Amino acid sequence: MSGALEILSCGPLVTVQDDGRPGWLAQGLARGGAADRRARAEAAALLGGDPGAGIESPGSPLRLRLHAEATLAFTGAEMRVEAEGRAVPWHASLSFPAGTVLDLRPTAKGSYAYIHVAGGLRTAPVLGARAAHLIAGLGRALAAGDTLPFEPSRHAARRLSRRPDGFDGGTLRVVPTPQTRLFPDEELARFAETVFTRDPRGNRQGVRLASEGAGFQTEGQLSLLSDFVLPGDLQMTGDGTPYILGPECQTTGGYPRIASVIPADLPRAMQAPPGARVRFEFVTVEEARAAPPDRPQTEPLTRAPGDDPDLLTRQLIGGVISARVEEPQ
């Protein structure tokens, strides 16, 4: 029997996301998919396999009802979750009985939150993926009344062994791009010394960075031939303001890219909330490849050393949250 997750209410730009659509660059379609790939890896670790498509919230509240028993994983930017009025831990996965209503509210920690259902949401794929790609006109933002199908499941409750960090900016490692050398040395040095602030203007296309002082300019940047851009590229607009390009960036662009954030640090770049401070440190491509993203580790939620052993029991009023340790059915 198929279950469904009903959106009772949600804020703007909440979408279904997965790993996007690789393989369409030749046709001008960026891969898209979840803004924070690390949060996807965490959901996979918590749910014990490919998490399929889940919900991404860019700091928007949402309220949803489960029409079947489901195991949910909560990863990425922290949200405050209540199930039928009881607090539910974040960075964890838990089972909930049919009929449960969950309230999720954003906190200021990070930008993109993820709610995955074990087995994944079974919405209709478009061009081989379920991810909404709003810039390309594929899919749309979720709205009250939407129902998202899934297969019911009950998995053991788990949590991440180490509470993830990286929701407040920091130093991001970058590699040079083919345009880096167009910037004068002193501009590159100034860039590497500048502390930028994540601007409130940001979305899945790109995030604006503000700084004091002049913009970063190259010689002849207005006559640059449009060339490929990739998520993570730091694109300098006409006035020298940098944008970190996101998963829905265009596939080519004519503004110079001063540097490109390495994959291991891109989740931190996308998660930096408005006001967070970031700076950039050049590394070589070899160093970047030697720094793969961390593999998330998980542990049973009930058996965490030092944890309150009664935490779940006290939340289990009326069987709202099932923490029974059982194998997937």
Add this chain to the structure above:
Amino acid sequence: MTEGFPLIEPLGTEALLVRFADRLDDAANRACTAFRAALEARGLPGMAETASSLGSVLVRVEGSPDALRGALEDLLGEADWAAVPPPPHKLWQIPCSYGGADGPQLDETAGMAGLSPAQAVEALSEARVRVLALGFAPGMPYLGILPECWNLPRQTGLTPKVPEGALVLAVRQFVLFGTEAPTGWRQVGRTLFGCLEVSRPAPIALTPGDEVRFVPVSPEALREGAAADPHRHGGARWEEVS
């Protein structure tokens, strides 16, 4: 071909970029299309995805790019890629309503090129242009290269929006808009060609290297032709060229 090219550079940590030019150049663009076709036909190990743009070919790599770099250098040395005959492609005839409400900047654009509006329509509709690259929106083509008289700068201000299907012109190129968007290019005509239509067998119609003619039709004929086209190609026809 530009001095010092082609050259291979890393693009991020997971791709290599084979650059044939650093400015708009017809020979370099043809080389991009031919080189990418050869790469796809060859299927080099470790190659995850290829794409060509105005002046470069992107090769996304699975695993280490170092091994692939050598194979790319070898392939580059096998031919003068600008002189290689174009790979099999399509020649499209896309109906276009020029001027009037469908091309509000035709007169201005013609004047900048030193032509009357009628001469401009004749010249533009007879030009057989090539898809140089797709980008900005999915499947949205940059087409060229038009004769030197069309080397017109972009407007200093933006047109707040042009509709999907708008044919706009600047810097010896057309762009056929795949979405409603603001632009600094001048709108000379309107098509009802859908660059992306997910219900089609080929959701993205055009491929770099395809050739296109924008055939002049009346505003009424444009709309009638498009209404009768179930694939949202706006009444366009195409044939294979090899």
